[in-house]
Amino acid sequence: MVFNEEIFKRKSELGGSIELICGSMFSGKTEELIRRLNRARIAKLKIEIFSPKADTRFVEDALVSHNANSIPSTPVDNASAILLLSSDVHVVGIDEAQFFDDELPDVCNVLANKGIRVIVAGLDMDFKGRPFGPMPAIMAIAESVTKLHAVCVRCGNPALYSYRLVPDEAKILLGEQESYEPRCRICYHS
Template identity: 75%
Template sequence: MVFNEDIFKRVTETGGSIEVVCGSMFSGKTEELMRRLNRARIAKLSVQIFKPKTDIRYDENAIVSHNSQSFPCVSIDNSASILLLYNDEHVVAIDEAQFFDADLPEVCNTLANKGVRVIIAGLDMDFKGRPFGPMPALMAIAESVTKLHAVCVRCGNPALNSYRLIPGEEKILLGETETYEPRCRSCYNS
């Protein structure tokens, strides 16, 4: 590994951090994550990306936005694997964080306490409008939280909910526009 003192100094002087990008489906969370990763690469920071193995919608070894942009990543079974596979990168990104276990906030704190910039993207609420997985705890410990909104497909207002079109009670149901649509509070509840 090549040690770049300037980059190491820049990251450690500011300390690590946790950033959360959240919102409903189709709000642009993964696109925003990718935008931040592109900027980190321009700054010559090393980047490592993780996602849950359960997310197989587009590509098992890449995070992919709805507009088909992609970044290679490591698919893992649990959040503890992040610490095992971490290779001293300056930036660690985690997509679809809502699917990870309750240990993810502690993993992110461990990395941030080592001076790592941790960027997390995920749904803040499930299809029933309830807080989803470790996302509330991640938002609580983050230095910054960015909440994105989709466009309500019914009225055009900002959408904060992911409305499930298919009947069922299972909390995790992977899908796209055939399964979910973004809705504002009013249209979600009507």
């Protein structure tokens, strides 16, 4: 553990980082976030994971991927709560970032400037194909951006859109395969 503490001290002096994992629904964003956080755990780094309290699709105190992989998480009401709950950690994971308030990019910067590795996952576009929530701002300040693609259910090409199947114009509509399907650009617009 002494070795990891020395690395943490050096990273704190040098600054942390912000990593963004984005893409459409069913592209594996949460799966990739869980993978990265588990690797940090293997390295014996202290991690904290947060998700928006409003996302009630799965269990309240864990991130769950569509492949049924899970990792414990803390649901929070707003982005500023992450700062209060992430003291003395090496890595912070944030899932479903699109549902957080506009403070999230500032929170990510504060954490990274403290030497913390921040890994954020979320939808980059809403069902209308427009930038979603604080995601564009996080994309702009991130050291690295990983854009994942699902498979278009219509033609099999890479899908970057989350097509809404139900007639509801609300910007936020929690749902899964009964409400959304991944589509490529051509199938989304046709």
